[in-house]
Amino acid sequence: MSDFSPGQRWISDGEAELGLGTILNVDARSVTVLFGASQETRTYGLRHAPLTRVAFGSGDRLQAADGWQMTVDDSKEVDGLIVYIGEDDSGELTELPEARLADTMQFDQARDRLLTGQVDRNDWFDLRFRTLHHHHRIEQNPALGLAGARIDLIPHQLYIADEVARRHAPRVLLADEVGLGKTIEAGLILHRLLLSGRAERALILVPASLTHQWLVELLRRFSLEVTLLDEAQSQAHGQANPFEAGQLVLASQDWLFANTHRQAQAEACDWDLLIVDEAHHLDWSEDEVGPGYACVERLAAKIAGVLLLTATPEQMGLTSHFARLRLLDPDRYHDLAQFRDEEQHYVEVAEAIDALERLPGEAADRERVTAVIDEPDSLALLDTLADAERAEAQRQSARDQLRDQLLDRHGTGRVMFRNSRRHVGGFPERHLEVVSLEAPSPYRRVLRRLGRDEDYLDELLIETGLDHPEVLIYLDTMYRALADDPLNTEPWWQFDPRVTWLLERLADTAEGGFADDKVLVIAHDRETAQGLAEALRVLGGFHAPVFHEGLTLVERDRAAAAFADEEEGCQVLVCSEIGSEGRNFQFCRHLVMFDLPLHPDQLEQRIGRLDRIGQRHAIHVHVPVFTGSPGEKLLRWYREGMDAFSAPHGLGSEIFAAFGDALADVLLDDESLDEVIEETRALFEARLAERNAGRNRLLELNACRHERAEAVIEAIRTLDADKALARYLDQALDIFGVDSHELGGGLLHLQPSPQMLDGLPGLVKGEEGFSATLSRGRALARDDIQRLSWEHPLLREMMERILNGTMGNTALALLKHPAIPAGRLMVELVFRTHCPAPKRLHLNRFLPPTAVRVLLDESGANLTDKVSFTGLAKNLQKVKKAVARDLIKSRLAQLRELIDRGEGEAERELPSIIEAAQGRMRAELDAEHTRLEALARRNPAVREDELTALRDERQALDAAIETARLRLDAVRVIVTVGDETR
Structure with missing residues (x-):
């Protein structure tokens, strides 16, 4: 009967909640099992499959797949399958092949273990009951999935995460302004979807320069381990699909968009969620579709949930914005002209x-x-x-x-969430500090000739190979390009006064100097950044890492880490333009724009590296310019034309599209520049007024409903302040064999002991372990420590092992009490609701595993209401296993009778549990369905599949809750003893 055959019924030893399984296929190496009740399929290695064959004996009650029941009298085996023989409810003799057993049948493993003398420690039993209690309340907490992250409790981020993660297959554009935390919002949504079971696999596509940053952020903030996939990793998988290598896969857009073979492999996988960062870089027009956009479009058509992240949803034009929304809902956003209307x-x-x-x-x-x-x-x-x-x-x-x-x-908030600094508030001031310098003679020589000779600009463009107006703005680049000029005999940084000014400020300890502060320096191109770093080293003795596009991802991360280190890190980081995308340097408050970018969006991206939510200091933007130079004229256009340095406004692309060419033409003409600035200002003010009156006004109102946000924050604070966590953690660590040492200041160090159970997250035998805290504030202040919460992988792993395994589901203890005669028997039974359902339904929010405790004395009297679990547990004494087995063996008949009686007592509680769960489910989903129906009549952003999915979900949940049953989860035998017993 231990050989596997298709049609046999088995249960999983480690995942009993999957229900009754059916053998689908057996080959020489593996066995595949379908668990019909939970719609899950598992494949195990044949030799060590963690499965137990289900075989019933005389007197057992069975349920058939079509609902009728029978009591077993006998059984026979036919071709490796069991056929049960017995009477149905009408008394007729019948047969029931095991293949026709109901998938939802229960198995009382605790009863079987107890009656065969298998008993665990009392503290294991206590931990099991407390685990059930805590799991029940945590699963129903509205902050589930949002409370465990290492983040500040910022209302707009938590509102967006809560709103989006509640939806069926969310498809939204996260479009907060730079620095408001789109990555955190996406991480929160992903984390909640994973914890609730609504998602299991996610594909995350980000620019190459941000892959390691995402990898670190997901691990550090959310304790999510992802598989970082590149071509080398993919080739290591040989002919296998590399995208199947992990549940959460992070990949570079640059790599994937350029490789059609890898795209096909990604599209061949089953994903629940697609996350695309910097989505404004995906090129689309009515006439032409870029390869990146086409790749994301194909993936988005197959993947139910899609999150697009961009800080510039409309800055690249209404057409570009329409293209992003089209990826989310091509049926809704199919006509650009209609969208404009x-x-x-x-x-x-x-x-x-x-x-x-x-x-x-x-x-x-x-x-x-x-x-x-x-x-x-x-x-x-x-x-x-x-x-x-x-x-x-x-x-x-x-x-x-x-x-x-x-x-x-x-409004537009169904598909797009956009918060602005004006709406969120709490951001630091920005201070622009312009430094006017005299241009050195090599630069003046060229600028003078440009002023005299109109044709010289064309000659210069040909001679240098540079574009217009870059050749006018980036004078050091122009100087390097004129390498054949006999007058250009020394490196540009040896005579450029911007270098001298920067060195003086770095050494200056007076107010306004940089001596005690971190300084981020951004220049337009890689050669300028490298030359500047060399100048700082040679002329001033400053070690300044360089961050540019020529570095590998590891080298970039190393440079950024050297800058971030407070104790031994370098004072200055020099970046090329790539340093203004994606990286977070909010610990720094001084930004030096060694030159100015030509596009307003790039200007804002530079400032946004420092001006982010959580920045606690005023931002100082230092801009050295040469008096009378084209760079100074560009600065005037930014300041006077659009207030570009004061705050983000989201109009940069539109204004640059209107005046970029005109600006380039007047960089050598002061009088014409005034006219361009005046026209720019007029357009800027008009567009700003239009935006604030229309879509942006609605988006700001909709992007954070403060009452909802505060409710989520309050639920998180409740969990943060939960004193039960420390007590539970201390007990669980002791039982699982983890040594915990207090370090002071609310910190503790966790280290595996030689007796530790294998496979605990972050803990490997023979290694040092990790330091941690329960405090959110301490975790935010210290990147080197982990924050333990009910959602931390270590806590969840320990709880899941207890709930899904047999640890602590039997025990025997002695009770010494002067009022109770020795030799009396009591049975403490813990029943647990069992309701197999697909994970995507997230049944636990309405009916998590619910414990029903029943305490009976040997006469069958119910003492549950008279004696509490805690009051009883603290008076119990342990007993040696050999003695426990003898005691159980001597009372088998009595124990069987008490367990049967206890089942009847527990069953009385089940109807009220089911009714309460259905009431909670119907109240929430019916209200949401009514709301969505009202929305759908006026707001086409509500997809019909959302309504259909909600109706199907309600029906499936109703049916699943109705089938909930109680099963015996744990049993403890209690024997009273006299004073002479030890």
């Missing part, structure tokens, strides 16, 4: 929302609202709001509900 409607909605704040007021305000609503529920709320006789609390409630309805039904 919709933009006009957002102004009316924004005006209506503003009018709500003034009601009851003038009739014109009511007309603004009624112009965009016609639903009966909304009109009824409007009547309440406009009625001056109503109580202020009633009118405020109506105002809040109307605002939410307008944002939901008419």
Whole structure:
């Protein structure tokens, strides 16, 4: 009966929650099992398959797949399969082949272990019960998946993560301004989807320069280990598909978009979530589609969940913005002209929302609202709001509900979330410090000739091979390009006064000097950055790592790490333009723009490396310019034309598209420059007013519902303050064999002991282990320590091992009590709800495994309400296993009877548990379905498949909860003893 044959029924020793499995296939090396109740398939090695054959004996009750039941009298074997013989509920003799057993049948492993004398330690039993208790409440906490991350509790990030991760197959554009934490938002969404079971596999595509940063961030902030895939790693897998190598795969866009073979392999895999960073780099137009866009488009068509990240959703033009939305919902965003028309409607909605704040007021305000609503529920709320006789609390409630309805039904927040600094607040000031310098003679010589000779610019472009206007702005680059000029005899950095100025500031200890501060220096190109670093070393003795596109990813990370080190790190980091994309240097407050970029977006990206959420100091932007040079004129255009240094505004691409060519033509002409600046300013102010009145106004209102955000934060703080975590952790570490040493200051060091159970995350026998804290604040202040929470992989692994295994599911203890005669027997039974369902349903939010405790004395009297678990446990004494076995053997008949009686007592609790779970589920999903239906009537961003999926989910959850049963999870036998017993 131990040989595997298709059709046999087995259960998983390590994953009992999968239910009853059916052997699908057996070959020389492996066996494949289908667990029908949970819709999971597993393949195991044949020799060490962790499976137990299911075979029932006389008296056992069986359930058939089509619902009827039978009591077993006998069984026979036919071609390796068991056929059970017995009576059905009507008393008829019948047969039931094992292949027709119900997938949802229960197995009382605790009962079987106890009656065969297998008992565990008492503290294991205690830990098992407490694990069930804590798991039950944590799984239902609304902060699940958001509380364990090493992050500050920032409302807009948590609101977005909570809102998006609740959705079926979320497909959204995360478009917060630079520095507001899009990576954190994506990580939170991914983390929650993984913990809730709604996602198991994710593909993350990021620019090559950011792969290691994402790798570190996901591990450091979310304890998520990802597989970093490149061509070398892919080739190491031979003919196998390398994208199957991990559950979470991180890959470079540059590599994947250039390799059609690897794209086909990625598309051949099953993914639950696709994350694409810097999505504005994907090229699309109505006439031409770039290779990167085409690759993401094919993946997005196959993958249910899609997160696109970009800080510049509209800066690259409305067409580019439409292209991003088209990836998320091609049916909704299929016509660019129609999309342009919709933009006009957002102004009316924004005006209506503003009018709500003034009601009851003038009739014109009511007309603004009624112009965009016609639903009966909304009109009824409007009547309440406009009625001056109503109580202020009633009118405020109506105002809040109307605002939410307008944002939901008419806004753009279903597919796009965009927070701005103005909306979020709390950002540091920006201080621009311009340093005017006299151009050195090698630069002046060329600039003078350009001023005299109009044709010289064309000659210069040919001679240097540079583009216009780069040849005018980057004078050191021009100097290097004129290497054949007999007057160019020394490196540019030996005479450039910007170098001298920087060296003086680095050495200056007075106020305004850099001597005690980190300084990030960004230059346009790689050669300038390398030359500047050489100058700092040779002329000033400063070691300045260089961060540029020619470095490998490891070399870039090493340079960034050397700069970030507070104790022994370098003071200066010199970057080429690549240093202004993706990297976070918010620990630094001085930014030196050694030259100015030609595009406003690049200017903002440079400043955004420092000006990020969490920055605690004012940002000082230092710009050395040569008096009267084209660079100084470019600076004027930025400052006077669009306030580019004061704050992000998201209009850079549009303004550059309108005036970039004109600007290039007037960089040698002061009078014409004034005209270009004036026209730029006019367009800037007009576009800013339009944005603030329409889409951006709606996005800001919708991107963070503060009441919801505060509710999430409060739930997280509740878990942060949970004193039970420390007590549970201490007990679990002791039982699992992990040594814990207090280091002081709220820190502890975890180290494997020789007795540690294998396979605990972060702990390997013979290695040092790691330092950790339970405090969010300490974890944020120390990157070298881990933060332990209920969501940390170590805690989750220990809890899952207990809940899914047999550890502690039997025990025997002695109770010495003067009021109870010796030799009396009690049985403490812990039953647990069992409800197999697909992980994607996230059943645990409504019905997590729920413990039902029953305490019976030997007469069968129920003492559960009279004696608490804790009160009983602290008075129990351990007993040697040999004695325990003898005691159980002597009371087998009595124990069987008490366990059967306990089952009846526990079953009385089940209907109320099921009813409460169904009530919670229906209340939440019915309300969400009603809301989505109302949205769908007015807001086409609500996809029909969302509504269908929600209806299907409710039906599946209802059916799954209805089938919930109780199974005996653990049993402890308690024997009273007299004073003479040891």
